[in-house]
Amino acid sequence: MYMMNLTSLQFKEMKKTVDTVLLPIGMMETHGPHCSIGTDVWIPREFVRRLDQVIGDRVLMAPEVAYGHSWALAPFEGTIDISAEAFTPYVYEVGKEFHRNGFDQIILFNGHGGNIPSLAVVAEKLADLGMKVLTINWWTDYREQILDITKGPGHGGEDETSLVLAIDESLADPTIVGDYQIKMNPKIKFPNSGKTLYKDGYLGNAGNATAENGEKLYQMMMKLILADIEELWSVAYESIN
Numbered sequence: 001m002y003m004m005n006l007t008s009l010q011f012k013e014m015k016k017t018v019d020t021v022l023l024p025i026g027m028m029e030t031h032g033p034h035c036s037i038g039t040d041v042w043i044p045r046e047f048v049r050r051l052d053q054v055i056g057d058r059v060l061m062a063p064e065v066a067y068g069h070s071w072a073l074a075p076f077e078g079t080i081d082i083s084a085e086a087f088t089p090y091v092y093e094v095g096k097e098f099h100r101n102g103f104d105q106i107i108l109f110n111g112h113g114g115n116i117p118s119l120a121v122v123a124e125k126l127a128d129l130g131m132k133v134l135t136i137n138w139w140t141d142y143r144e145q146i147l148d149i150t151k152g153p154g155h156g157g158e159d160e161t162s163l164v165l166a167i168d169e170s171l172a173d174p175t176i177v178g179d180y181q182i183k184m185n186p187k188i189k190f191p192n193s194g195k196t197l198y199k200d201g202y203l204g205n206a207g208n209a210t211a212e213n214g215e216k217l218y219q220m221m222m223k224l225i226l227a228d229i230e231e232l233w234s235v236a237y238e239s240i241n
Helices: 008-014 039-055 084-100 113-129 158-167 193-198 211-234
Strands: 020-025 059-061 105-110 132-137
Touching (some): 020 039, 039 105, 039 211, 132 211
Parallel strands (some): 020 059
């Protein structure tokens, strides 16, 4: 169920049977000349829509955090980069408030790579409060299975662009791009190194993206995500409270 749709009375009643909240976390940043700036929000939002149809009676779907940290892509048009120093405590405070409101389990559903270090810190701090925390980074957690469907992953690459096309084909145009690859170690940083790594703001074979493959990706990953959530629910722990 969607938190945005509930009254305070409905929220109070819902907590009698629901102890898990899903917090989508994205980013507003360039995804090349071909794909929506909101890609990292659109994709988690679509997963939430599909998950709500299956487990909406057991999970509260929270409003998304739409802005994150993207140092590498900050030089590009459309990127709204929030420093890790600000982003990390903000997401933690959101999670802490759900804990104060009575939720014992939280799913951090992340759509953006630059958020990963911050969310690792957030997950540990929320666990220290006594919560069970599941962090999902779909493009890394299910990478092996993704490569069975889309062979040219990357930032704004074949996988991301296909997922966006499956939502709405007006949000991406793979016909204006191709396959951009560069052999540069992304762990090496220097001023504006993102401009060298991503060049036109994307990486991967975005030109091969299709809505059909995007739908296949959603259907495949939904099974894996649901299995991870079921595992979260099955894990027993001794509360520190």
